[in-house]
Amino acid sequence: MIFRLDERILFPEPALAEEDGLLAVGGDLSTERLLLAYASGIFPWYSEGEPILWFSPHERFVLFPTELKISKSMRKVLRSSLFSVTTNQCFDDVVAACSTTPREGQDGTWITDDMKAAYSLLHKKGYAHSVEVWQQGELVGGLYGIKVGRVFCGESMFSRASNASKTALIWLCQTGNYELIDCQVYTEHLESMGARMISREEYMGILHKSIA
Template sequence: MHRLPFVLPDDPHAPFPPADQALDEPDGLLAIGGDLSLPRLLQAYRHGIFPWYSRGQPILWWSPDPRTVFRTDGVRLSSRFRRELRRSRWQVRADTAFAEVVARCAAIPRPGQHGTWILPEMQQAYRRLHDLGHAHSVEVYDEDGVLAGGIYGVAVGWMFFGESMFSARSGGSKIALAALARRLHDWGWPLLDAQVANPHLEFLGAEAWPRPRFLAEVANLVRQPGREGPWTGAFGTMAAAGLAASSSVR
């Protein structure tokens, strides 16, 4: 008999079903409905669950198996790209243009996708998370101070759940990812969630973890004391050129 996903009640504090009850087909679909309120979203991320749906669909909540993750000391940049980085005058900062990063991620065309899953209500929900210190962005600025790329996601405890990234200029998203991973590694945060695999992420060093292993790590990491509020000061300004020889980039 075909199993159906769990329907969430209206109460935003109501618990999700255990993530290991997600469907095999489509892979990882766990629940439908609910809302994008702060308590619902934070509860989802704490349990390795994230929302992902298209216009005209109800909110869909996922926990795929396997899960795509980066070790924060395991982002790989090619030798050619690292040679280019050594001459770069670009700089990386955090939480200086969150809304713009989210909007640019929503607007960028992606192979095999029609439209975007980062709908206006999703953008609004993540801006609320950001305003309350739970969602963060990393921005890459070129030599003229123009945004060249970025990444955003949600932090809970010592766990960063990446949502999306973009490049306005070649290499912008790779620099944002590598810089985020380096800083997280500096802070002692071991993992960066990338949700679902694609060839680009795999090329950059993403690993496929069985869901039970991922959930066990998340359960421990989200209990650790996180970083409250904006990351701008703690992240600092990072020279993209420094990533060419960073210990967190292989």
């Protein structure tokens, strides 16, 4: 059963999600609703022209920073001066760049104008963060997401130069600020770096502990 949300800031029990993880439809992208969603293991994912769709997968694709895999060739890149990394320097630019990069298995962008505005507001309020990768003064890669306790809920990443998005993710893992990186949706790229599936129960346990 897919639940329809109204103006009340609440969600149904995440375990009631459909097999594909779809839990609810509707509502809005207010700061209050988004923060409740992420703290409940729920995230929005929909395309332009669709109603807001809220997902809570039965299995979660995550990366534990302690399990990060860095290839020999990538270690060479990191030791070089090819890239420089910053954080929270141009959040909106990172989101805009990510919006031109479809998620695997989905045509077109899922980062709508409403999503951009909502996450920009989350950033201004200190909840959403970006990592930027630069090459000779040009923004060539990065990622953004929501911080929930010691869990980083990754929303999207982009790369305009080989290994730029990998550099952003490695930097994020090596800050020591996070116990878990929530990748949400499976990709071979992230699996090669150590990401794996865990159950919703394990994910929620880590999430709630990190918030507490």
